[in-house]
Amino acid sequence: MKILGISAFYHDSAAAIIENGEIIAAAQEERFTRKKHDPAFPTNAVKFCLEYAGLSLSQLDAIVFYDKPLLKMERLLETYYAFSPKGLRSFLTAIPVWLKEKMFLKKMLYTELFEIEKFDKKKVKLLFPEHHLSHAASAFYPSSYDDAAILTLDGVGEWATASIGHGKGNKIEILKELKFPHSLGLLYSAFTYFLGFKVNSGEYKLMGLAPYGRHGSKEVDEYKKIIKEQLIKIYDDGSLWLDQNYFNYATGLRMVYDDKWEKLFGFPRRDAETLLEQHHCDLGLAIQEITEEIVILMAKEAKKITGSENLVMAGGVALNCVANGKLQKANIFKNVYIQPAAGDAGGALGAALAAHFITFDQERTTNSSKLDAMEGSYLGPRFSDLDIELTAKKYKAHYEHFENFESLSSKTAELIADGNVIGWFQGRMEFGPRALGARSILGDPRNPEMQKKLNLKIKYREGFRPFAPSVLAEDVSEYFECETPSPYMLLVHGVQESRRNQTPENYEALPMMEKLYFLRSDLPSITHIDYSARIQTVHEETNPRYYQLISDFKQNTGVGVVVNTSFNVRGEPIVCTPEDAYRCLMRTEMDYLVVGDYLFDKTKQPEWLEKDNWKEEFVLD
Known part of the structure; x- marks a missing residue:
């Protein structure tokens, strides 16, 4: 079939x-x-x-x-x-x-x-x-569970904006649906819009901004009160009602009525790329915490009506890895699995x-010894040595070819430990929004300047954006408050207390960017402002080359973690081909590129004569 x-x-x-x-x-x-x-x-x-x-x-x-x-x-x-x-x-x-x-x-x-x-x-x-149903199937069938509750959450499909289902064997039954125009995904997108980010792509920025809000402050509490009393009603089963007098997405060309939201929250809609102020951060935290509350209520309802020990999730809201981490900590389900291409x-x-x-009623078998059937989500194109060499010839590029990968991995680990930024291109491209060690940019998490360098000189994006750690699967609990696999970078958990630095007494009063560059742990480049990290566990069976590299880095430094961000610049899709990767090397301040068994040193490349203006070519996403 x-x-x-x-x-x-x-x-x-x-x-x-x-x-x-x-x-x-x-x-x-x-x-x-x-x-x-x-x-x-x-x-x-x-x-x-x-x-x-x-x-x-x-x-x-x-x-x-x-x-x-x-x-x-x-x-x-x-x-x-x-x-x-x-x-x-x-x-x-x-x-x-x-x-x-x-x-x-x-x-x-x-x-x-x-x-x-x-x-x-x-x-x-x-x-x-x-x-x-497509979302539900994408989460349940690749999972290793024969029986699971299914939670799908996004903006809107046909009529449904969220659903609770039950998967058993080869069957899926949809048990409850939330209908348009009432939608958690559209609610979150409305705040994405109001805070100056792009709908359907900037939601993850809002998630990254939220921790800069003042946790437990009267300002955040007041914003949450306004949202719950004026904009929405939340019911015990996690369903919600949105007051359409404040939202414009159902029939208009914008997400919200700007003037009404300005009166509610006391400030106008932020224009893209303008200064982020504390009230933007506080409102971001308010809607993030409300989103987490709703997701947990829906999960409890899914548990109640299915009785399953397992939960699988898909839909764009399932990419909210902060909410996912809170859900996992709530221990409503024994196991939680999220489709890596959840959108x-x-x-x-x-x-x-x-x-x-x-439709075709085919038999389904599960394999509990495997994480899932997604093969690490490495489902895209792969490229040969010939493809790499043809790219090198086209650009008259200088490279070093390694006869065995062990030597290349060891060399690359040394380069990372020396503070270099590496473009890492190996095997099949990832499916889904996350770079998982096939099309990644890598750095040293111990380096206090790495986050700033990656954001401002490589990615050309907002400085507040956090970076994720890739950690050897067996070492995850040594660095993070996480006991389970997280192969798809879809769970946020805290950095271990023993690795944290104490904040100064005036910390909450500091300007946003000064907070950002305070060294919060011994792994400062992957520790977010609230001491959290978006974790990827790296497994030898799904990505042996990436696993080898991190193992070599650990052998050099004693740390089994590297910084991992997607191989692209702001507004650009993740690179697909060796040519995409080489062009990205030459158009940024990246130091080295590793493609297959080939190492490209930026300092040895011919002069790049193409005119580059990322802001014109790629709009801020």
């Missing part, structure tokens, strides 16, 4: 292919087109998946799209009717696009697929599972899996 899954036309388009229930390949379209969150039909991702699986479209049993377009069209029309006459301008602008993309989606899909290859559409089924990109994989197990 060979099935292709597709997500497209909203954001983060992607394709995935499975064969007899095994995940063969998956990738986001943005990595090929170099357009962040590319919503276009994933032509390149489909071609890659087919090529990697050695299949043609005509050999497939089914092609599956990740949601039901007619249900989505129904929601859009009913919403405008319910809110009329508000939103007339938005409606008139959007209706031609909807008619094309929602009413005639099947025709559009066939047109795009035929551009790739002609096939007999009578012999290949075209299927449309519901959006939240809409993962819907492509979930759609394919839903078709295999539900």
Whole structure:
């Protein structure tokens, strides 16, 4: 049974292919087109998946799209009717696009697929599972659990904005749904917008900003009170109601009514890239804490109605790793598993899996000895020595080729320990938003200047943004208050008390950036302002080369942790090809690039003559 899954036309388009229930390949379209969150039909991702699986479209049993377009069209029309006459301008602008993309989606899909290859559409089924079923399937079927509660949380699919389901064997039953316009994802996005970040991409910035808020302060408490009394109602089961007098997303072109929010919170909407002030941080903390409260209430409800010991999660809100860490600490479930491509990109994989197990009723077997069936989420393209050498020839690049990886790993570990920033490009590209040691930029977590250097000289992004640690799986509890695997960088836990430095008495009164550069632990570059870290545990069985590198770094320094950030600059998708990687080396202040068994020293490269202006080429995401 060979099935292709597709997500497209909203954001983060992607394709995935499975064969007899095994995940063969998956990738986001943005990595090929170099357009962040590319919503276009994933032509390149489909071609890659087919090529990697050695299949043609005509050999497939089914092609599956990740949601039901007619249900989505129904929601859009009913919403405008319910809110009329508000939103007339938005409606008139959007209706031609909807008619094309929602009413005639099947025709559009066939047109795009035929551009790739002609096939007999009578012999290949075209299927449309519901959006939240695709999310649910993406989390449950790759997990190692035979029985699990399923929690999906995002902005909106067709009508559902959140769902609680129960997975057993090869079946999924959706038990409860929260319906549009009431949505935790859209609530969080509304605050993302109001605090000056970009909706559908800047939510993780809001999560990173929140710890700069003053925990337990009267200001944060007052903001939480305003949110709960004026904007939303939260019920015991985690469902919520949003007062649409304050929100504009249902029928308008913005998330909120700016003037009403300014009156509520006492300051105007922040413009992008303007100075962040303490009240922005405090409001960010308020909505983060409310989000955590709602997620935990929903998880308790999922436990209550399923009785399962296991929880699996997907949907964009499941990428809120701070909430995930709090949920895990709450011990509502014995085990928690989160799909690494939790957003809409993962819907492509979930759609394919839903078709295999539900539509075609195929048998499912689980393997409790493995973390999951995602293969570390290393599901994208890999490149050969020839590909690397052709890139080097194109740019007349200087490189050193290592005959054995052990020597290269040892050399790279030494370079990191000496304070260098390394572009690290190995094996298959990651599927999902996180760089997991295949397309990563690496540094020394002990170096007090590393966070500043990475943010300002490599990534060209806001200085407050934290960096994640990659830690040898068996060493995680030595450095962090975490006892479980976290292979996908989706859990935030505290740095061990023994590694923390005491804050000065006037710490809370310090300006934001002075707080940032206070050395909070003996691993300052990965310790966030609240002594937390977004942890990736590195496992030898899924990424032996990355594991070897960190082991060599530990042998040199006594520390089994490196700084890991995604291999890109602000607003750019993570690099896909050796050429993407080399260009990123030459256009930043990165020191070295390691691609496969090849080492590129920045100081030995020919002069870079291309004109570079990241701010023009890539908008702040």
